C-alpha cells in the first residue's frame with residue numbers, strides 16, 4: 390500500500406485519474422442503442438442494433454428494443470459503428486527489452502505504462518507480447534489483470550525459445566541446448582503460465598545481408614512442441630521461409646508469428662497451412678518503409694514528436710540498404726497474404742512494431758493487399774483472439790463475451806482507415822476516459 394501511495398504521488402495527476410477510473414466505472418451497465426454493429430466475425434454490418442452490457446460482458450444483442458433496468462447508462466449509437474476492440478497478435482511491450490548485463494535493471498515501467506496508454510487510446514484492447522524480458526512482461530501482465538495498471542489485456546509468451554546464438558536467444562530469450570535442458574527450462578516457464586509459447590526458427594536473421602545463424606534442430610523442436618502440448622500450452626513459431634515453416638507445421642505448431650517474408654507462399658503451401666488450421670500473424674508493417682502515416686492524427690496524439698522523429702531517422706526509414714530491402718519485400722509479402730487468405734488460412738492482424746496506433750496501419754496494408762475490410766476487421770479482432778487462444782472470451786461482439794468494443798464515427802467496412810475515427814473505447818464494459826490517458830494529446 391505504501392508503495393502504491395508513493396507511486397501515486399510521483400505520478401502525474403493524469404495517471405492517478407486513470408487509476409481511479411478502473412474501479413469507479415467497473416460495475417456500470419451500458420446500453421448502446423440504434424448502432425450499426427460490426428461484430429468481428431466477418432458478418433455484414435447490422436443496422437439498428439442494440440447492445441446491452443452487464444457485468445463487463447455482452448448480455449444481449451438485438452435489433453429490437455432491449456428493456457433495461459433503471460440506472461443503466463444509455464448511449465445513442467445513431468450514425469455510429471460498433472466493433473470489437475482491436476487485438477494486436479504480435480508486439481514486444483516497450484520498457485522490458487533486455488540487453489546484455491542485468492536484465493532486471495533495464496526494466497522501465499513508466500515507458501511500459503505510456504505505451505499501454507497509447508494502445509488503449511488507439512482502441513487496442515488486447516495484445517500478445519511475442520517475446521520480452523520474462524520478469525518484466527510477467528509482472529505487467531499480472532498488474533493489468535489485477536487492475537493495478539490501465540492498458541490493453543496482456544497475453545504473453547513470457548520468454549521465447551531459441552538455440553544457442555539463434556534468433557531471439559539473447560534479448561531475454563530462453564536458450565535450449567538439448568531435450569533434457571529444454572524440458573527443465575520449459576517447466577520453469579510453465580510455472581509463469583505462458584499464454585502461447587514461442588519458438589524461433591530462423592537461419593537468416595532480419596536484414597539485407599543474410600547471416601547464417603544456428604537453427605533449433607528439427608527433432609528437438611518437434612519434441613519440445615509436443616512437450617508444450619502435453620502441458621496444455623499452445624505454440625507459435627517465428628519463421629521466415631517456406632521450408633522451415635513446413636518443418637514447424639510437421640512439428641505440430643499452432644501458429645506462425647509472421648508471414649513467410651523471404652519466400653513466395655505458393656498455393657500448395659497455403660493449402661497445407663489452411664488444412665492444418667495453423668493461424669498466422671500478418672506483421673506486414675514490420676516491413677513498412679513509408680513514414681507518412683506518422684503525421685496522421687492518431688500517431689500525433691499517442692507518440693511523442695521526438696519519438697516519431699527518432700523512428701523516421703532510424704535505419705528502417707532513412708533510405709539505407711535496410712530501407713531498400715524492406716521496400717523490395719513489400720509486394721511479395723502483400724501477395725503472400727492474399728494467397729494465404731484465399732486458400733482459407735486464418736490470418737491474425739499483428740504488427741511486431743509495438744506502437745499503439747500501428748494496428749490501424751496494419752489493417753490498411755491488409756486491405757491494400759486485396760482483402761475486404763470486413764475480413765481485415767475479423768483479422769484484427771476474432772482471428773487475433775484465436776491466435777492467442779482466447780476467442781471464447783474476447784474478439785467479437787457476441788453474447789457472453791467480455792465487452793471490449795469501439796464506437797466509431799464512420800464505417801470501417803467501407804473504408805478501413807475509419808477504424809481510427811474513435812468515439813469511445815470500452816474494455817470489459819468499462820468506458821475508457823481517453824482524455825485522461827497519459828498520451829501526448831493529453832499532456833498540455
Ligand SMILES: [Zn+2]
Pocket residue numbers: 479480481519520741
Ligand atoms: Zn516480434
